[in-house]
Amino acid sequence: MSGKRVTFKNFWLAILLILPQLFLVFTFFYWPAGEALYWAFTLEPPFGGEQQWVGWQNFETVFADPLYWNSVKRSLLFAFSSTALAMGIGLLLASFVDRQLAGYKVYRFIYFWPYAVAAPAVGLAFRFIFAPDAGFVSVINVWFPGLWNPALDGFDAMVLIVLANAWSMVAYNFIFFLAGLQSIPRSLVEAGAMDGAGAVRRMRDLQLPLIAPTFFFLIVINITDSFVNSFGIVDITTGGGPARATDLMVFKIYSDGFKGKDYSLAAAQSLVLMLMVCALTFIQFRFVERRVHYS
């Protein structure tokens, strides 16, 4: 820290320029979040009308529900497995392209595409491909009858949504890892190679430490994204089932709030989710970032 503060000569111009963004953030984040905060302490009839102030009752209902904790557990499992998978594959692909393996220019171009596919479309594609009776993967059940059935087996269903989510996140991670790897001076990597370090060794001892800031950034983004953006995939592929095996927190908020029209219960849950994501991010900054050196 140099202690120098950045100052703008045109203070009011700066304000003017960020005003549209502030307006958007207020309209689409602070206002609804404030509304949710109010609803979380009342009982809100679907069509409006007289709300009752019920204090902590909605939160007590949420926390007393074993199925809510089930959903928290499933969300954590989902977030950590899909983050690990998506970052692992993203790093692997990025290192291939970085080493300029055959055809890397094509890969560099097409690996990013999956990120542009909307979550429900990803879900639909995975549902078709992994359908146990009719999908491409159904051949597994021809070889090993009954091995794969996400419609009835909770573990398979979780594997399915983790794969789908990881698939769409790999692209994003790939781009960041590739940028990180390419910013490492060639001479360093080449020096390592000349000293006899193999590709794996160079990655572990040289490249990974040097791209630690990227790595850390991606962990935060992937975990947050797995918590809040998984709805589309779950809704299309498993619908939260079988027997609540994939009932992630965002999906439960949707089913309680929009399907069940219990807005207050959903509002309380979204606040809990928001605080949880904030806490997770805080923990990462507090404890993981200590090991990261930025320059």
Place this chain on the structure above:
Amino acid sequence: MIGAAAAAAIAIGFSAFEASAQQRQRFDYWYGLTGQLGEVMADHCKRFNESQTQYEAVCTGQGGYDRAEQNTIAAYRARQHPTLVQIYDAGTVNFMLSGATYNAVQFARDFNMKIDWNDYFPGVALYYATSRGEMWSFPYNSSSAVMYWNRGAYQRIGRNEAAGTWEQLENDLRSLKASGHACPMAIDFDTWQWVEQFLAIHNQSIATRANGYQGLDAELVFNRGLLPRHLTNMKRWLDEGLVRIQTAQTGKTLVQAFADGSCAVTMSSIANHGVVGSTASGGLQWSVAMLPVYEGFQRHNSLVGGASLWVMQGKSRGEYQAAAAFLDYVASRAEVEWMPTVTGYIPITNAAFRHMQETGFYNRPGFAGRETAITSLTFTPPNENTRGIRLGNFTSIRSELTSEMQAAYTGQKSVQQALDDAVARGNQILRRFEQTMRGRQLP
């Protein structure tokens, strides 16, 4: 100069638009159905708009029944709601308690509509009526559940009629399996045909207080009585390979698995009769029959499914007149008869059904058998167990039951335990709903 000219042009454009709007009184109508049935909804609007020159229905599909309800609620809170909306059976309670609707009987009286309330089949009318029998919405697309069975497969086991009882059905499924049919019957986790219709036909309550009609303090009771025994049988049949689970997640839905011949029997809405007819694989001989009953039980009427049309509060007199004209139009005998010709839905009035029978509609190929749904729906006069289900937040109760059925069928817990848990959780949902609606009474 150019700006002024453009403004003038826009102004002229607007006044022309207003003039045409004045010539034809418009009103907004939102519907939930999608796909081929959504096209039929749009067609119905078009037919109305072409049938007269005074009014114009502006019809917008909302992308699903639940979306139609969600969007209407959100729009109502923002005072941007339509005049008329198609709401599915399970949304009835929310709308009755909303204070946001114009009840149908009152509306028909205020706008001199020609509706003959007594001509609707009682099983249809009472689902949308208050506990005192006063209708608050206009019945529209209606169905009931039937059993689809593969005649060809049955012939190979030496039978030429569908099973009337569950005992007979079990024997049939066993023979079908022995004859080499890998999937004798397809089931899924939809509570509508597998639980709700089952309970009605066997005259069993789903909840106290006349299935909720008499008050918001109703409690679920389906973990007692016949249902535990039935679902235990179902689980046993599943383990024996007599039934198989078919959902979109496994790759084929009930209807697809039946239509391609891979499953010999299934149970679903009569609304799928047309779908099976148009997608059946070549040479599939099939028919529909009423859902089976257990031996020793008297058959009662099945429940209506589908949706009704609700008029919303807070619109102008002109919009209401237009909506009234539309509602009169779709309730006319000719239009009630039109719906079953383009969908699998049933005619909902006695007059239309009688006329269709007289003109031989049900003898025509492709339509034969559809009267089964009406026979089932009108089998007995509706009683407290069979007129409908009026429970708050019923979609959540359905999804709790679905999850518990999944848990029971996959062996995570016993059927009785699963039903007890579904009832316990369902009752919590009902109590929360009762508390949220404190001070409001079911009409």
